[in-house]
Amino acid sequence: MQRFIRNAGYAVAGIVHAVKTQRHMKFHLVAAAVAVTTGAACQLSRVEWIMLILVIAMVIAAELLNTAVEAVVDLASPERHPLAKAAKDTAAAAVLVTAVAAAVVGLLLFGPRIWSVIQRW
Numbered sequence: 001m002q003r004f005i006r007n008a009g010y011a012v013a014g015i016v017h018a019v020k021t022q023r024h025m026k027f028h029l030v031a032a033a034v035a036v037t038t039g040a041a042c043q044l045s046r047v048e049w050i051m052l053i054l055v056i057a058m059v060i061a062a063e064l065l066n067t068a069v070e071a072v073v074d075l076a077s078p079e080r081h082p083l084a085k086a087a088k089d090t091a092a093a094a095v096l097v098t099a100v101a102a103a104v105v106g107l108l109l110f111g112p113r114i115w116s117v118i119q120r121w
């Protein structure tokens, strides 16, 4: 149990590091807060909540892994190198893929609801 708590502490330190150093992480967290607030206002169904939580977790996990890749690359290759570039660009691409998927899910979940509110005005 003590070991679990210690490891959870390391994980929290990793999250704090990413939030402090990655401007994209701050953006993802704000976007997630807006999505959750809008979801509560729209009274999403159980399945819709599951989808929303999964895409939010996906984006944040991808950004955390991207932060880890950046740190390892900077440590291993402070000088410019094609492989360092490939590693960083590929990790950034993983974040982009999850962010686009999250945007599409957000559009499918909230688009029709927001559209019907606009039409009623």
Ligand SMILES: Nc1ncnc2c1ncn2[C@@H]1O[C@H](COP(=O)(O)OP(=O)(O)OP(=O)(O)O)[C@@H](O)[C@H]1O
Binding pocket: 021, 022, 023, 024, 070, 073, 077, 078, 079, 080, 081, 082, 084, 085, 088, 089, 092
């Ligand atoms: N050591 C390197 N060798 C070759 N290219 C690099 C190297 N470091 C960074 N790059 C290139 O610069 C881009 C930006 O890298 P950087 O480490 O500044 O990340 P970033 O996207 O600005 O991250 P953040 O702003 O979140 O800290 C990389 O995607 C890569 O194309």
